[in-house]
Amino acid sequence: MGVYILKRILLMIPTLLGIMLMTFAVIQFVPGGPIEQVIAKIQGNNTDSLSRISGNSGSEAGTGAQEQSTAPVSGTTIKYRGSQGLDPEFIKQLEKQFGFDKPVPERFLLMMKNYLTFNFGTSYFRDRSVVSLMVEKMPVSISLGLWLTIVQYLVSIPLGIRKAVKDGSTFDVWTSGVIIVGYAIPSFIFAIMLIVVFAGGSYYSWFPLRGLTSDNFERLSLLGKIGDYAWHMTLPLFAMGIGAFATTTLLTKNFFLDEIRKQYVVTARAKGLSERQVLYGHVFRNAMLLVISGFPGAFLGAFFASALLIEQVFSLDGLGYLFYKAALDRDYPIIFANLYIFTLVGLGVNLISDLTYTWIDPRIDFERRDV
DSSP states (O other): OOHHHHHHHHHHHHHHHHHHHHHHHHTTSSSSOOOHHHHHHTSSSSGGGHHHHHTTTOOOOOOTOOEEEEEEETTTTEEGGGGBBBHHHHHHHHHHHHHSOHHHHHHHHHHHHHHTTTTTOOOTTSSSBBBHHHHHHHHHHHHHHHHHHHHHHHHHHHHHHHHTTTTTTTHHHHHHHHHHHHHHHHHHHHHHHHHHBSSSSSBBBOSSSSSSTTTTGSSSSSHHHHHHHHHHHHHHHHHHHHHHHHHHHHHHHHHHHHHSHHHHHHHHHTOOOHHHHHHHIIHHHHHHHHHHHHHHHHHHIIIIIIIHHHHHHOOOOHHHHHHHHHHHOOHHHHHHHHHHHHHHHHHHHHHHHHHHHHHOOOEEEEEGOOO
């Protein structure tokens, strides 16, 4: 097993490098880069955002004046000339500040060298380190992703097993109808429905409308903090999980049905084993191998992609929303840092998933097959 783990770790290096290289190459051809974003804001397309670019909300830029003015960009004062056009020196300083004065290959190699030590640099437009921004947003995304994955598997696996055992029964039919309807409803639409009904929209005010904790969270007891945290997480998790429950439940049911119909199950029953012994002693181990194969996608989807709209609806400022804003602003350090981290996590989770196979079924030996 040690040899297999070593091979997988070594394969992660070219995989990660290839993903970063392809993304970096594509980014070079995307119009509206960070320099263009700055120029557009200075020329008046979005003058209200100039102070955010500069990192100093009190600064002002005379974009419509004929005379020469100055505007701070990320702490650097640069000259430009209103409607007469931009000073070429201004463009050069922007290129140097953003690192675009270097050749493309050199920029990529320098980026990867820094990323090896998790040095992700500073945001172009927030005047803060990328690491501090990600650490600040991470509790929200971890809360949503981790708890959704746990709840999803704790609910869906027993329900899928029950549906497989009761295949064709009234229980199977009505539960299938419920989860299929839930799967058909987009998560953000369902989230809005939950707010309208349960968060003070039109009917009840049982749950908070926004945030991960209450304003008085620090003054609460330990038990009170746990309750407050769970209170805030209930609606977002329910909104995100409605579709995830359907997928995992139906997969579990189908995998168990496929195993139940195999010959070894008939043989086990013929030997006099109880239905519970057959189900959990034989079928469960084989069927769960297929269910576990979907864990990496479920975890990463809950941790990042699926949480974006939910973060918007419930005003949860997490990594999904951070990445979304960075993509709109062409804030490349945040974009590449998120891509690097989530690719690394994805590769690691896939390895853990494979190792879980051997824990559930010791007969599986990855060292006897090519990686």
